[in-house]
Amino acid sequence: xxxxxxxxxxxxxxxxxxxxxxxxxxxxxxxxxxxxxxxxxxxxxxxxxxxxxxxxxxxxxxxxxxxxxxxxxxxxxxxxxxxxxxxxxxxxxxxxxxxxxxxxxxxxxxxxxxxxxxxxxxxxxxxxxxxxxxxxxxxxxxxxxxxxxxxxxxxxxxxxxxxxxxxxxxxxxxxxxxxxxxxxxxxxxxxxxxxxxxxxxxxxxxxxxxxxxxxxxxxxxxxxxxxxxxxxxxxxxxxxxxxxxxxxxxxxxxxxxxxxxxxxxxxxxxxxxxxxxxxxxxxxxxxxxxxxxxxxxxxxxxxxxxxxxxxxxxxxxxxxxxxxxxxxxxxxxxxxxx
Ligand code: PXP
Numbered sequence: 184x185x186x187x188x189x190x191x192x193x194x195x196x197x198x199x200x201x202x203x204x205x206x207x208x209x210x211x212x213x214x215x216x217x218x219x220x221x222x223x224x225x226x227x228x229x230x231x232x233x234x235x236x237x238x239x240x241x242x243x244x245x246x247x248x249x250x251x252x253x254x255x256x257x258x259x260x261x262x263x264x265x266x267x268x269x270x271x272x273x274x275x276x277x278x279x280x281x282x283x284x285x286x287x288x289x290x291x292x293x294x295x296x297x298x299x300x301x302x303x304x305x306x307x308x309x310x311x312x313x314x315x316x317x318x319x320x321x322x323x324x325x326x327x328x329x330x331x332x333x334x335x336x337x338x339x340x341x342x343x344x345x346x347x348x349x350x351x352x353x354x355x356x357x358x359x360x361x362x363x364x365x366x367x368x369x370x371x372x373x374x375x376x377x378x379x380x381x382x383x384x385x386x387x388x389x390x391x392x393x394x395x396x397x398x399x400x401x402x403x404x405x406x407x408x409x410x411x412x413x414x415x416x417x418x419x420x421x422x423x424x425x426x427x428x429x430x431x432x433x434x435x436x437x438x439x440x441x442x443x444x445x446x447x448x449x450x451x452x453x454x455x456x457x458x459x460x461x462x463x464x465x466x467x468x469x470x471x472x473x474x475x476x477x478x479x480x481x482x483x484x485x486x487x488x489x490x491x492x493x494x495x496x497x498x499x500x501x502x503x504x505x506x507x508x509x510x511x512x513x514x515x516x517x518x519x520x521x
Contacts, residue, residue, distance in 0.1 A: 285490065285491065286321035286490060287319070287491075288322040288351050289320040289324065289498055290325070290353075290494060290495025291323060291324070292325060292333045293333065294306050294311040295308045296333045299332065308338050308342070309338060312345070316346070323349075324353060324373075325352060326375070327364075328377060329357055339363065343369070349369070350367075350371070351412075351491075353414075354372060354373070354374060355375065355377035356399070356400040357377075358396075362403075364404060365404065368407060368409060369409060371412060372410070373470075374397070374412070375387075375414040383496075390415065390424035390428065391420070393428070398428075401428055401430060411430040412434050412468070412470055413432075414433075414472075416435075416439075417457070417458035418458060423465070431468055433462055433470065437483055440479070440483070442474060455471065455486060459471075459486045459487065459488055463488040468490055470493065471493075477497060
């Protein structure tokens with residue numbers, strides 16, 4: 184048992200944290216909007232549903248909560264294993280044309296990168312996750328690297344207890360990290376290659392060797408009821424191998440597309456479209472990510488069957504800039520207020 188598992192099992196007495204309550208009132212009541220997003224204060228105990236009214240209801244009780252303010256319809260609700268344990272649910276939102284929306288997984292690793300640059304406590308990725316959820320994130324992505332260069336075990340532990348959307352846990356196949364994922368039970372785990380010297384994930388997994396480590400990681404995660412996604416290059420052979428390995432989803436690596444320009448970028452987009460088509464044909468859930476920005480994301484979001492995009496660096500970079508004016512204004516005020 185990892186120490187993280189022991190921490191998860193320990194009863195938590197709560198210092199208050201801000202969270203997004205997606206279904207703040209009595210979930211049993213169907214005559215009022217149930218998906219207002221609002222910030223509120225909870226203690227950790229209530230985050231774990233210890234004192235929450237939902238706790239008395241079985242997870243299935245949330246299987247179809249009407250959302251009258253969302254086009255007056257009832258929406259199907261998906262219950263991930265960890266969310267079901269917590270009694271938390273989230274909607275799958277169909278578009279008017281019947282297709283599902285592309286979900287945004289916000290990768291908050293680089294909030295932790297800034298914190299670790301000073302080995303201090305701020306900015307806290309947990310706070311960033313709350314604000315990302317307030318902004319409409321459909322999920323929060325974190326990569327617990329073996330060298331712990333950004334996300335720390337403590338972040339994983341608190342996020343597991345406080346996220347109101349879903350956790351996409353990125354990890355290498357290293358047994359110790361896989362064990363942590365199995366203990367934390369995120370809704371989704373994305374297996375990625377990891378090299379110590381790299382600045383960020385470089386390239387997708389090469390599934391051809393079908394290494395024992397990879398097979399073990401997939402089996403352990405699946406046995407824990409976690410949806411497994413494999414981060415691969417947009418290559419037909421890799422997509423076929425992902426299917427053979429029995430995973431539910433793939434995340435196509437968009438890094439080469441993001442770095443290319445002009446005609447070369449178009450070719451990279453076509454590569455992604457072709458791999459996406461194959462994934463759709465094989466019944467694999469389709470995700471993509473890496474290097475996506477406000478400038479290059481739209482053609483990727485428009486790929487048929489795209490369900491989820493995981494974006495980090497660009498969003499964190501923009502957040503620093505759009506928040507700078509206010510942060511300086513607040514400091515100026517402190518300096519000049521008696
Ligand atoms: N998807 C995967 C598998 C990743 O490894 C990363 C980077 O951690 C991302 C998405 C996000 O990439 P970026 O920070 O460039 O948006």
